[in-house]
Structure formats: structure tokens, C-alpha cells
Amino acid sequence: MSDKVFMKGCEAIAEAAVRAGCRFYAGYPITPQNEIPEYMSRRLPQVGGVFVQGESEIASVNMVYGAGAGGTRSMTSSSSVGISLKSEGISYCAGAMVPMVYANMQRGGPGVGTIQASQQDYFQATKASGNGGFKMIVLAPATVQEAVDMTYQAFDLAERDRNPVLILGDGVIGTIMEPVVLPPMKSDEEVAALKQANRKWAIVGHSRDEKRGFLSPGYWSTVMQEEHCIQLDKMYHGWEENDVQVEELYLDNAELVFVAYGTTARIAKSALELLRAEGHKVGMIRPKTVSPFPVKSFDKINYDVCKCVLDIEMSIPAQMLYDVKLAVKERGAVDTCLRSGGNLIERGDIVRKAQEILSGGVK
Amino acid sequence: MELNLMVAGFGGQGVMMIGKLLSQAICDSTDYNVTFFPSYGAQQRGGTANCFVVASDREVGSPKPAVVDELIVMNDVSMVKYRNNVRSGGMIFTNSSLVKSGAERDDVTVVPIPVTEMAMELGSLKVLNIVMLGAYIGYTQLMDENLVLDCVLRLLGKKQEFIELNKKAFAKGLEAGRKAKG
Amino acid sequence: MEAVYTRTNTLNGNLLGFCPGCMHGTAFKLIGEVLEELGIDNKASCILAIGCCGLAQEVLSYDLATAPHGRAAAAATGLKRSNPDTLVFTYQGDGDLASIGLAETIHAANRGENISVIFINNGIYGMTGGQMAPTTLIGMKATTAPGGRDPKIHGYPLHIAEIINQLTAPVYIERVSCNNPANVRKTKNAIKKAFQNQLDGKGYSFVEIVTSCPTNWGLSPEKSLKFLEENMMKEFPLGVLRDK
Numbered sequence: 001m002s003d004k005v006f007m008k009g010c011e012a013i014a015e016a017a018v019r020a021g022c023r024f025y026a027g028y029p030i031t032p033q034n035e036i037p038e039y040m041s042r043r044l045p046q047v048g049g050v051f052v053q054g055e056s057e058i059a060s061v062n063m064v065y066g067a068g069a070g071g072t073r074s075m076t077s078s079s080s081v082g083i084s085l086k087s088e089g090i091s092y093c094a095g096a097m098v099p100m101v102y103a104n105m106q107r108g109g110p111g112v113g114t115i116q117a118s119q120q121d122y123f124q125a126t127k128a129s130g131n132g133g134f135k136m137i138v139l140a141p142a143t144v145q146e147a148v149d150m151t152y153q154a155f156d157l158a159e160r161d162r163n164p165v166l167i168l169g170d171g172v173i174g175t176i177m178e179p180v181v182l183p184p185m186k187s188d189e190e191v192a193a194l195k196q197a198n199r200k201w202a203i204v205g206h207s208r209d210e211k212r213g214f215l216s217p218g219y220w221s222t223v224m225q226e227e228h229c230i231q232l233d234k235m236y237h238g239w240e241e242n243d244v245q246v247e248e249l250y251l252d253n254a255e256l257v258f259v260a261y262g263t264t265a266r267i268a269k270s271a272l273e274l275l276r277a278e279g280h281k282v283g284m285i286r287p288k289t290v291s292p293f294p295v296k297s298f299d300k301i302n303y304d305v306c307k308c309v310l311d312i313e314m315s316i317p318a319q320m321l322y323d324v325k326l327a328v329k330e331r332g333a334v335d336t337c338l339r340s341g342g343n344l345i346e347r348g349d350i351v352r353k354a355q356e357i358l359s360g361g362v363k
Numbered sequence: 364m365e366l367n368l369m370v371a372g373f374g375g376q377g378v379m380m381i382g383k384l385l386s387q388a389i390c391d392s393t394d395y396n397v398t399f400f401p402s403y404g405a406q407q408r409g410g411t412a413n414c415f416v417v418a419s420d421r422e423v424g425s426p427k428p429a430v431v432d433e434l435i436v437m438n439d440v441s442m443v444k445y446r447n448n449v450r451s452g453g454m455i456f457t458n459s460s461l462v463k464s465g466a467e468r469d470d471v472t473v474v475p476i477p478v479t480e481m482a483m484e485l486g487s488l489k490v491l492n493i494v495m496l497g498a499y500i501g502y503t504q505l506m507d508e509n510l511v512l513d514c515v516l517r518l519l520g521k522k523q524e525f526i527e528l529n530k531k532a533f534a535k536g537l538e539a540g541r542k543a544k545g
Numbered sequence: 546m547e548a549v550y551t552r553t554n555t556l557n558g559n560l561l562g563f564c565p566g567c568m569h570g571t572a573f574k575l576i577g578e579v580l581e582e583l584g585i586d587n588k589a590s591c592i593l594a595i596g597c598c599g600l601a602q603e604v605l606s607y608d609l610a611t612a613p614h615g616r617a618a619a620a621a622t623g624l625k626r627s628n629p630d631t632l633v634f635t636y637q638g639d640g641d642l643a644s645i646g647l648a649e650t651i652h653a654a655n656r657g658e659n660i661s662v663i664f665i666n667n668g669i670y671g672m673t674g675g676q677m678a679p680t681t682l683i684g685m686k687a688t689t690a691p692g693g694r695d696p697k698i699h700g701y702p703l704h705i706a707e708i709i710n711q712l713t714a715p716v717y718i719e720r721v722s723c724n725n726p727a728n729v730r731k732t733k734n735a736i737k738k739a740f741q742n743q744l745d746g747k748g749y750s751f752v753e754i755v756t757s758c759p760t761n762w763g764l765s766p767e768k769s770l771k772f773l774e775e776n777m778m779k780e781f782p783l784g785v786l787r788d789k
Contacts (some may be wrong), residue, residue: 004390005390006386006387006390006391006397006399023627024623024626024627026622026623031403032403050626050627052622052623052626054619054652055648055649055652056648058616058619058648058649059616059619059622059648059649059652060619062612062613062616062619062620062623062649063619063620063622063623063626064623065610065612065613065616065619065620065623066592066610066612066619066620066621066622066623066624066625066627067623067624067626067627068623069610069620069623069624070590070623070624070627070628070631071628072627072628074623074627088613088616089613089616092612092613096610096611098610115403115404116403143422171403172400172426172427175400175401175403176398176399176400176426177383177386177387177398177399177400177401178390178396178397178398178399178423179390179396179397203590203608203609203610203624203631204588204590204608204628204630204631205585205587205588205589205590205607205608205630205631205632206587206607206608207587208554208586208587208606212605212606212607212608212609213590213608213609213610214602214608214609214610215609215610215611216602216610216611217610217611217613218611220600220602220603263426266422266423266424266425267424267425269422269424270422270423270424270425271424273421273424344425344427345425346425346428346429347424347425347428347429348429348430
């Protein structure tokens with residue numbers, strides 16, 4: 001209890017990043033994630049790190065590209081419409097194999113949308129975060145504690161794979177305050193050692209006896225480009241085996257299975273508890289990584305008794321639905337329960353939909 | 364303890380701080396899961412403000428429940444807008460200096476506390492939220508009042524004059540809350 | 546026999562691949578010589594822009610990364626701020642620096658980043674095939690301005706060095722060319738000064754090299770030189786704009 005602190009989601013993410021050894025952050029104001037750059041502007045100088053307010057999201061992500069290219073654990077963040085602007089730089093990081101972590105505290109869309117929480121960027125986050133068909137590990141926290149733990153882990157994953165890692169939050173995760181236990185602060189020596197380990201590829205200057213640091217987001221040779229894509233693809237497949245994170249609840253003999261991530265998942269879970277208290281056999285799959293998607297969890301559903309797999313999202317049109325359908329493989333019915341526009345999904349919305357399905361209203 | 368509270372009022376009435384102080388106190392002194400959600404809009408100034416505090420020994424579901432157990436309204440607009448968001452059997456604490464509308468339902472308990480007037484008696488409108496926080500604790504006995512007061516003193520103004528003022532405001536509210544409970 | 550002139554070791558011997566008469570090769574040679582003369586090729590890192598200059602990525606023996614189109618100054622900002630001991634310079638063409646990257650260019654200069662920016666201005670897009678650039682001269686034909694640049698439609702050539710000279714932070718701004726041996730020497734000195742400024746922690750230095758593009762200008766290398774001297778250098782006069 002004593003090491004518990006009460007923190008706002010955005011600030012907790014920023015602090016977790018600093019503790020993970022992040023020493024460079026560049027960002028640009030956009031609601032609802034302003035507390036990340038604000039916190040970083042105070043915190044990073046205290047630990048010898050650098051904060052830069054970029055002149056745009058585009059500049060900010062490219063500053064992170066440069067800092068990451070120098071081997072420093074680096075981060076940026078934004079929300080939805082600002083993330084679109086960052087997509088160029090994120091694709092470059094993926095192409096040139098520059099590790100970086102970024103957070104998207106999703107708001108309503110398309111366009112400027114609303115400033116309230118939504119999950120309208122699922123496709124962008126999991127399918128096409130920039131040009132070129134690259135993939136990323138995308139972590140979707142449902143609580144502030146999870147946001148902290150995932151951010152801390154994200155830097156290790158980014159560095160392991162030399163690839164961007166996305167923290168996919170939303171306006172709720174970013175603005176709520178919850179008790180959190182913060183991970184240990186990496187010492188200056190640990191941070192320096194992490195950076196030193198990156199020196200072999202970082203573009204910090206090498207003597208002529210060493211291999212030069214050369215980060216190329218593209219190749220003049222089509223053969224080399226294809227080989228690069230094949231190597232990346234192998235890495236992506238490796239994630240499916242080793243890096244899926246998921247919470248599974250009551251899948252045995254569930255008559256109804258909820259699928260939800262992030263803020264929606266915590267609300268869905270409260271609906272599940274209410275329904276189970278009434279005796280309904282409701283289970284749940286909560287992807288903690290929406291990429292790689294927990295496909296194998298869907299094999300644990302008993303489709304002989306499951307009436308429906310219910311995709312619950314704060315997005316209209318439904319987006320995660322297509323991953324759910326691919327995982328269900330036409331073994332059972334799939335339906336949706338959706339909100340959009342920055343309106344929070346309500347427990348009542350989910351309970352009503354569930355009761356409708358369980359009473360046999362859905363084919 | 365289960366808590367499911369909404370606080371609403373004008374921007375500038377310290378609405379967010381009521382929720383923040385209460386949830387901070389719960390975080391500091393209990394093992395409950397607690398979530399504070401400052402509902403936000405685009406305006407930097409003016410307009411209405413509201414926030415939610417949900418605390419539970421289970422995981423907190425929605426940080427912004429559609430139906431709450433308790434509602435604190437600091438102005439009349441919020442009373443009219445949110446009085447039907449309270450569950451049957453719930454409570455509405457009103458700043459009766461400004462809230463003239465009634466609950467217009469008889470399945471909730473209304474606790475009127477004239478916090479604007481009480482704050483003016485103390486010489487500063489700024490502390491009306493602390494008066495309300497005191498009244499809420501005094502009435503509900505949600506938790507040890509000293510734990511909440513500790514938070515008030517720790518998070519708010521460090522100057523001696525503010526510390527004294529906040530102490531007085533909290534005590535005045537506490538007393539009014541206890542009296543209202545009877 | 547004593548060797549009085551050798552190729553810079555910062556070029557690894559691979560074919561540069563630039564067109565005849567192009568001055569990118571000269572610029573990279575000069576940069577390399579300066580790095581060696583200052584003894585800093587082991588701590589140099591180049592943020593290379595998109596375009597013809599990218600052809601150098603297989604040729605340079607020092608560290609480099611290619612930035613997204615226009616974003617070199619932002620990437621250099623991130624690299625330099627987190628690695629102050631590395632000598633960081635950008636190498637950008639006019640489409641990159643003056644068009645798509647104008648915001649990044651101006652803001653890095655305005656922040657006074659301790660970096661060196663090498664700007665190659667030949668008034669045209671090279672690799673994409675001769676489209677109009679912000680620095681294209683009035684009347685000069687481009688594949689996207691087939692009738693020539695018309696100020697009524699396209700506005701006027703953008704003078705980046707002069708724009709940067711309006712800012713307070715930059716310490717050194719010079720426009721040079723490589724049209725003759727004397728100017729090549731001046732260009733080398735300008736690059737050296739820009740790098741030395743950075744080593745001394747003085748701040749932002751900007752070196753604009755006015756060059757030619759025989760292929761996309763549709764002129765022979767020799768005629769290109771003449772065009773450069775008679776037209777480009779008239780629009781973009783050489784000289785030191787600032788030396789603090």
C-alpha cells in the first residue's frame with residue numbers, strides 16, 4: 001500500500017517511460033494527451049533527458065526518429081488525428097529499424113472528430129499505421145496500472161525488435177486517475193548500458209575500423225528491399241507465437257463471449273459480472289495485445305454451446321470485428337455492441353445486448 | 364465501502380478538486396480500487412464541469428457510470444441536468460445557496476448545504492468546495508475525516524493562511540453535514 | 546613520388562551514380578575532406594534527405610540515416626540533442642528543405658539547434674524528373690511548369706538563406722557555389738566553418754550551395770555552368786549573410 005501513488009493515466013505513462021530509461025521525448029499539443037508532453041517537459045531534464053516541443057506532430061516523430069537512431073530510448077505521443085500525421089515517421093522507424101515507443105490516446109474521428117474517448121483508430125493501429133505494410137506490437141491497457149506496466153515493457157520490446165511499439169489508449173485511460181505501483185527506476189548506469197548496447201547500429205559516429213552506423217528506411221536494390229520485408233515478416237510471425245497477451249475469462253461452456261479491449265473491456269467486464277451474478281454463462285476474451293491478436297483464445301470457446309461472440313468496441317463502424325471474425329473462423333455467430341463519437345459505452349448497453357442474445361433474439 | 368459519486372457544477376467552483384481529494388484520500392488510506400474521472404470538454408473557462416469517483420473492492424468498471432449512487436450538485440443547472448442519473452435510494456447533496464430546483468422525485472434523499480453562503484462567512488468563496496467536501500464526509504461518514512483533511516492540506520495551498528482557511532472550511536462543512544444527518 | 550592529392554577516405558569507392566556535371570559529388574568530396582581535416586569523420590553522422598542525394602548512402606563511409614522527405618532538420622534535432630558529442634549535419638536539396646520541409650527547416654534554425662545544414666539548391670526536383678521547386682527561377686521550364694515559372698501562378702523563387710537570416714538564433718549563414726575552383730575552395734571553407742561552429746557549441750549554421758542540374762535543366766554540363774553563373778547566381782547571390 002505504501003508504494004502506491006494516485007496518478008493520471010497520461011502522467012503515469014510518462015513516468016513509466018522515464019523509469020524504463022526513456023531519455024528523449026518530442027511531442028505536440030493535442031487533447032486528450034497533453035499531460036504526457038507537459039509531464040515530460042518537467043521530468044526529463046531531472047534525469048538528464050531531453051524534451052522538445054516539436055513544431056508539429058510530423059517534426060516530433062522525426063525528432064524521435066533521430067534520437068532513436070542515436071540509440072536513445074525515445075518516445076512520442078498524440079491522439080488520433082495527430083497520430084495520422086506521425087504515420088510517415090513511424091513507417092520510417094519500422095523501415096530503418098529504429099526502436100521507438102509511441103502512445104495514441106484515442107479520441108473521436110474521422111477527421112478532427114471529438115476530444116472525448118473512442119476506439120476509432122483500431123485499423124490504423126493494427127493494420128496500417130503508415131505506408132509499407134509493416135506491423136507493430138500494439139498494447140492496449142484497460143487500467144492506469146496496465147498502462148504503466150505496458151509502457152515499461154514497450155521499450156524492451158521496441159529495442160528487442162528494433163521496431164515501433166504502440167500504446168493504444170484512449171481519452172479515458174489518459175485522463176482518469178487511479179492508484180498505481182510504479183516500476184523500478186532504471187539507474188543512470190543501466191540507461192547508459194542500454195544505450196551502449198545500441199551503439200553497434202546507432203548513427204553516433206564510428207571509426208573506420210568499425211562498421212558504420214547506417215539506418216536505411218529503404219534500399220536502392222529491389223532484392224535487398226524484398227529480403228528486408230521477408231526478415232520483418234518472420235519477426236511478425238514470431239510475435240504470434242511468443243508475444244500475445246490476453247485475459248481469458250470463463251470461456252469453458254460460455255454461452256456468450258465478450259471480446260473487448262482497453263476502456264471498453266473494463267466496462268464489459270463489469271457487465272459480465274452482473275450477468276454472471278444473474279446466472280448467465282458469459283465469458284470474455286480481452287486482447288491486451290491487439291496486435292498480435294489473440295487468435296488462439298478463440299479456439300477455447302465451445303462453439304456447441306456458445307450462442308454468440310460479441311465484439312464490443314467504441315467504434316462505429318466496428319473494426320476489431322474483422323479480427324474477431326477471422327479468429328472465430330465461422331464456427332459460431334458474431335455480433336456487435338458499439339458506441340462512437342466520444343460517447344463512452346455503458347454497462348447497460350452491453351447488458352441489454354447480452355440479454356437479447358441470451359434470450360434467443362440473435363441468430 | 365462502495366462509492367459511486369458524481370460531482371457537478373460551474374467551472375471555477377472547485378468541482379474537480381472535490382472528486383480528486385476524495386479519491387486521493389481513498390487511494391492513500393485504503394486498499395480499494397478507486398478511479399477519478401474528470402469529465403472534460405473543449406472550453407478552458409466557464410461552462411459546466413463534472414467528475415466521477417468510483418471506488419470498490421472489485422475492479423472498477425466504467426469510470427463514468429451512467430447511474431450513480433450519490434450526486435453532489437453545486438449549481439442549479441447541474442441539479443436539473445443530473446438529478447435523474449441517481450439510482451433509486453441514492454443521495455443528492457446540493458449547494459442550497461444556488462440550487463433552488465428540487466429533485467422532483469421522492470426516491471432519493473436530498474441533503475441541502477448552503478456552501479456558497481458558508482464559504483462567504485469564512486471570507487473566501489474559493490473554499491466552497493472544501494466546505495462541501497466536509498459536509499459530504501460529515502453526512503456519509505464514508506471514511507475517517509482526518510484522512511480526508513490530511514489530503515486537503517497536502518494537496519492544496521501551502522501558505523499558512525490557506526491551511527487555516529481550508530481547515531476552517533472543512534470543519535464547518537463537517538459540522539453541517541453531521542447536523543444534517545441528525 | 547609524393548602524393549599531393551588523394552581521394553577522401555570518407556567515400557568508400559563505390560560508384561556515386563550522379564549525372565555528369567552534377568555537383569553532389571563535389572559537395573560530398575568537400576564534406577569528406579573537411580571531416581578528415583578536422584579529424585572528426587569518426588564522430589560524424591549525416592541525416593540525408595530524400596532525392597538524388599540519397600544515392601550517396603552506399604558511398605559514404607561515415608554514419609548516416611535517411612530522413613523522411615523534408616524532415617532532416619527534425620531528425621537531426623533529435624539525434625544531436627541526445628548525442629551532443631556526435632557531429633550532426635543534414636544534407637538536403639531544395640525540394641526537401643525549401644518546400645516540404647520548410648517548417649522543420651525554419652524551426653530547427655529558430656531553436657538554434659547546434660547542427661550544420663548543407664543545402665543544395667539547383668532550382669529543380671532532380672530524382673523525380675525536373676518538377677518545379679520553390680527555388681525555380683522565373684521563366685525556367687519544369688515538367689510541372691511546362692510554360693516556365695510564371696509569378697502570377699507560381700509566385701517567386703524562395704530565398705531560404707535570406708529567410709533564415711531574419712531569425713535571431715542562427716550563428717552562420719553563407720551562400721556558396723561550386724562553379725569554379727575558387728568557389729569550390731570557398732565552399733569547403735564554409736563547410737569547415739559550419740562544422741567548427743558545431744564543435745565549438747556555437748549553434749546553427751546554414752550553408753547553401755547553389756548548384757546545377759544539367760539533366761533536368763536540359764543543358765550540357767558546360768552550358769549548365771554558364772546558366773548557373775548568369776542566372777542562378779544572380780537570383781541567389783553568393784556571400785556571407787551572417788557570421789556571429
